[in-house]
Amino acid sequence: MYEVSRRQAMFTLGALAFVVAGCGSEDAPPNTEELAEQLADKRVGAMDNFTVGTQFKATQELTFDILYNNHSFYPIKKNWLFWSELTKRTNVKLNPEVVPLSDYENKRSLIIGAGDAPPIIPKTYPGQEDPFVSSGAILPVSDYLDLMPHFQDKIRKWNLHADIDTLRQADGRFYLLPGVHENIWIDYSLAVRTDILDELGLEIPKTWDELHTVLKAMKDKYPNIYPFSDRWGVPTPGGALLNILGQAYGTSGGWGYQHAYWDAKAQRFVYTGAMDEYRQMLEYLHTLVKEKLMDPESFTQQDETAIQKFTSGKSFVICTNAQTLVNELRPPLEKLNPDARVVKIPPPLGPAGNVKVGTRLENGIMISSKAAESEHFVAMMQFIDWLWYSDEGQEFAKWGVEGVTYEKTPDGKYKLADDVDFVGLNPGAKKHLQQDFGFSNGVFAYGGSTQLLQSTFSEEELEFQKVVNARETVPVPPPHPFNDAEREQATLWETPLKDYVTQQTLRFILGERDLSEWDDYVKELEGKNMNAYIDLVNSAYERYKKEHG
Template sequence: MVAGLVATSACTAEGGDAAEVDVDAQSVGAMEDFAADEQFTATEPFDLSMLWTDWPEVPVTDDWQIFDVIEERTGVSIDLTHIPFSDATEKRSLLISAGDAPTVIPLVYTGEEEPFVSSGAVLPISDYVEYMPNFQKYVEEWDLGAMVERLKQSDGKYYMLPGLQEVSVPVFTLIIRKDVFDEVGAPAPETWEDLRTGLELIKEKYPDSKPLADGFEGQSMLNYAAHAFGTQAGWGFGDGTIWNEEKGELEYAGTSEGYRSMVEYFHGLVEADLLDTESFTAADAGGGAANVAEKIANNQVFAASGSNGTVNEFAAALDAAGVTDYELVQLAPPGGEAGMVVEPRNFWNGFMLSADIAESPNFIATLQFLDWLYYNPEARELLRWGVEGETYDKAADGTITLKPEFSYDDFNINPDGATDIKKDLGWGNDVLAGSTESRELKESYNAPQFVEYIDTVLSTRTPRDPNPPAPLDEAELEQASLLSTPLSDAVRTATLQFILGDRDLSEWDAYVAELEAAGLQTYVDLIDGARERFAEQNG
């Protein structure tokens, strides 16, 4: 018996029917009175299958400690099904649709679960979160309840659990050579207009440069820039709809005035020869982000998109080029006509469960294990750093220090260490390590400049309110999928054409008419109708 429950437990999710759990039959390996912040150890060992995305530069090897240590501490042996990073989303969809997916499906972002809800292929996990005390504790402590509510589908249940972030700041933003901005008398830009002024001054000093670059086909820069113009774009385009507070309805972002203003701004940079257009068109493998690092090292680019890891890549390129006197700064995303606004507070990647786990005798033990793995603070530290006393030491004040024989190359920690804890041991891997993080853990592996970045974003920027939930039913999902892809493809194509000057901005109305002819209004009405229905059903 688990936590004194009766033999059959009815777990309920608001807005949905109860899900029955035979506690006696499905508690094999489960702990009695499992609580938040305690070690999960299965009372009977069991195997658990997991989908694993392989990055080509970080292949899983027999020497990885991570799975052995997890098994030693929990009694759970993780069996991996490998898919390549290059087409991970497609491979994952095929496995789920065919009923061949492993039990645990990690590296899932919010919204990616929707195509699998109607088929019953994935578990309505909201029915069972009573068995996950760590998840419940940190949702409450970090004030994420409203975000969890937005995970609900049309049946009032949610089908994935996200990684939780105590503090949420944009992952990608603008990185500048601050030493060069200082050199030309341009302060670190607070707004996009400030940035243009600085780029113009740099262009005068370095006439052969195109000082601003993206490196991610424009999708990164447009993502974090869009919010300052009151819209969404690039990686953050989502389903294309955005909340219009004045009208009290969803509208299509790609036809809004804010979107047009954003396009006009970046087109103006191209006209002034301030934007490296190749970085808006070249895929990474063909000269994207890696090419931008080379251009930064060669004084051709002085501001570019990136994350905290990209700062290290740019620094390595400058060092290799013999540049010694430089300062790279990761800026809070610049503000604009919509204010000092950044993307909505969000979750990070989490997981889904294959629906058949609900019939397993290890069902409750599996929920407890994943609750520990994804949300327990000690587990999160383990996944990031490895074994305390073996790969790292922890001081009384919480400061973590990697032992000198180990390196963490992703963050340029102990670069002379013989063993990289990620590539050689599996700690800090991209599938599990970054999902849920306290602020303390996030700061433990990042440079002081990133801590300053967090402070600056939290103190000077306001997250845009997330769009209201608009979950679609099965028939609506099918109709929406037929409309959304051609619409978003047309938006992306036209956006780059307008910015690069391949299409004149005088054709904006014609572009809008093309979207309308492709079913734009039908699509927006469909999404906004789902929003209205969900709001009525959920008060």
């Protein structure tokens, strides 16, 4: 995934209006006085003196509809403490429109397209808002930052202006309120059976070449298994693995695949799926498959199958993150083999060197355009600002209620209540922070300070973070937003290009197509308008640079 680049400026509405109007926008956002006039009759329930550090509490009982991504690990419950305590603190009730996690993106698109979206649309990752901009279905939220003092404070305090700039559309505005982190957070990597490494007298691999050596040693010792059998291949083949590996090779892939990759040396974008670095990445994986070190089903099997193979000892390496390591891998593995040990290793390094690639922006919130017509609009924006962006709101969403779900130690650290577990911090506890109380819910709890983020990390995870945080951060690519006509044209090209890259990526890895045909493959991409697409991207980049600096 890319980290986001940005410009340093005072992040007030006045400054934003100046920047946009000054570059010739035909539809500049209102300035502070104009905004106050527009919103004069939309302040019902709002606070008059809402500022940084203020506990938001609506001046009358309010209810806001919200699209809700229902996670299968902690399915929604009406009696969660989260709901009642939120209402107690803010005088706001949330009315969730519940959508299964597996169908969330599709349902979100359908209801926005039909004009039926609730005002608050969370769990939207940067870039996913793009298809809804030209229709006017979602608000240019950057016009309303005057209503969000906590959000503005985080941007200033953490110098996130450049990150925010990557969200801007051709009109200079942005249409997504992102979750924001103080620092880059790397979570996904490989889980490796360290008891097998000890048995073979091997160290934890630090590079992808060393992993290759480790897998060969595992295969020599256990010839009837595939040492590496992966998950997260549906619906995107190699979703997590190609994302991790791509960063090590100086490209992008899998979940993090972007059509355009910024070539810092050439100061222009190139087409990712045709990069030589992309080819080298596929060559590496093909070697693993060819040598029977990696299960060819890794890219298409269901997660449950991959997990079962790992926990039953039919494989020794699999992609993971901190939560799945604790919740899904260790318990069944230790039950079947008490002597087994598994750790999440730092992402192996590759040709790109000792680098980390990431973003300080998280999934965030779109606001339906209809919301701005409500007399409660200002109160809703204040509520969003408090819950998602204030220190107190973020602490509440993550940890819950002090004295019930957690305590604070004299040195300011968080400690779960004795009867509450979360990510294995209190193994054996009868209650679970997410499942029984609704806190640390991915719809509400994301972003925040590094201290808050790491407050639920085990000592093991903190050591992992220490290693990856010492790596050099790859600069983020510059903004290159399309105007409406360009977006329409790009959309026509992107889908067939992405589908073809995905299809041929899998064929090259599995050996169904020989890598000696790479030049032919690149010509096939050219036949699908690859060059025209990348020219469009670079033109948009040059225009934005000229108009916005």
